[in-house]
Amino acid sequence: MFSIGSPAKVESNLALKNIPSDMENVLYLASFAANSHNAQSWKLRISHSNKTIELHLDEKRLLDVVDPENRELYISLGCYIESLQTSFQAYGYEMITQDIAPNKENHYQVAIISYKKKENSKPNQETIDIIQQRHTDKRKYLSQQIDSKTITNFTKRYKDMSYYQAGSSEYNLLKDKSIEAMTEQTSNIEFLKEQDHWLRFSNKEVEEKKDGISGDMLGLNPILKSLYYLTTNHQNSTSQTFAKQSIDTLKNQVENSSGFFVITGNQTISDWIRVGRETQRFWYDCVKEKIAVQPISSIIEVPSIKEEVQNRLNLNKDIQMIFRVGYVKEYGENISPRRNLEEYISVSD
Known part of the structure; x- marks a missing residue:
């Protein structure tokens, strides 16, 4: 039981041909970005x-x-x-991004990025620590409310961001509709099959695949993680019994939060990328304030429920991100597995 419930030991290989070690560290740290299902759906081509x-x-x-x-x-x-x-900034590099309109012909390229090492620069350990601490926290949060000044600063700093405090009618709407959306999703066998593809049910599977959602990422303590791995597998994870457990877990999460932050935006690729950049910056700010964060995506993934929620919240743009937030006793760090760099990065001279 102790062995099964112990943390997975994922060792990511950072070696890339013709790339200096500090640049390898930059690329590895970058992979700690928030991403759906921990699918790590990015691919890089570097011209050295x-x-x-x-x-x-x-x-x-x-x-x-x-x-x-x-x-x-x-x-x-x-x-x-x-x-x-x-x-890059943490390791003393300058970076310039040129956005590209992705399409099939350019292999869905979204950006070309130029980088340059600054002279006499040293790693910024404080920034490195923030990158490594940022993570999704699916545990129960404390009942303490988020500081009002922090909420004001966030909603001013980030475009199209709103906050709904626990106990408000808006919060209850988001809570109830998240559960309703999850219930609808888990009645769909295709949803369950896709979810199963990214779930990991043993440390061995996590260490081999280095992606997906592990028991560690679910916030399970060693005993609960052991029981989870012993009783759940790829054969029964598409059952309605497992679906009910997922719904019950979501209920417990959304009922134990300080509130929801919501980001809206336009339905364009460029705005989706903008929302992603703001999401990552917002999350770093939450790390600094020791505010735990969990994206809640079920509402957004069920179009009819998303439209209803947008109308009832009087939002004039589409919901792009919903964040469950709150304080926790111990903040923790990012324990998501990350792939070897050579699996998704190619280097030319």
Whole structure:
């Protein structure tokens, strides 16, 4: 039981041909970006001589059922761009991003990134720590309310952001509709099959695949993680018994929060990427304030429920992100597995 419930030991290989070690560290840190299902749906092509990076959506790592327009994945790429920029800055690099309109012909390239090492620069450990601490926290949060000045600062700093405090009618709407949306989703066998593809049910599976959602990421303590791995597998994770457990877990989460932050935006790829960059910056700010964060996506993934919620909240743009937030006793750090760099990064001279 102790062995099963112990943390997975994922060792990511950072080695890349012709890339200096500090740059390898930058690229590894960048992969700690928030991303849907921990699918890590990014692909990079680095020109070592030109000091440029082409960033592409990885067509082999799509979420066709919950994300048929790739909205979540483009938001994830926006998170990656912001994470990459922050990582470059932490290691003394300058970075300039040129946005590209992705299409099939350019292999869904979203940006070309130029980078340059600044002279006599040293790593900024404080920034590195913030990058490594940022994570999704699915545990129960404390009942303490978020500081009002913090809420005001966030809603002023980030475009199209609103906050709904626990106990308000808006909060209850988001809570109830999240559960309703999850209930509808889990009645769909195709949703359950896609979810199963990204779930990991043993430390061995986590250590081999280095992606997806592990028991550690679910916030389970060693005993609960052991029971989870012993009783759940890829054969029964598409059952209605497992679906009911998922709904019960979501209920417990949304009923134990300080509130919800919501970001809205336009339904365009460029705005999805913008939302991703703001999401990553917002999350870093939450790390600094020791505010735990969990994205709640079920409402957004069920169009009819999303439209109803938008109308009832009087929002004039589409909901792009919903964040459950609150304080926790111990903040923790990012324990999500990350792939070897060479699996998604190619380097040319």
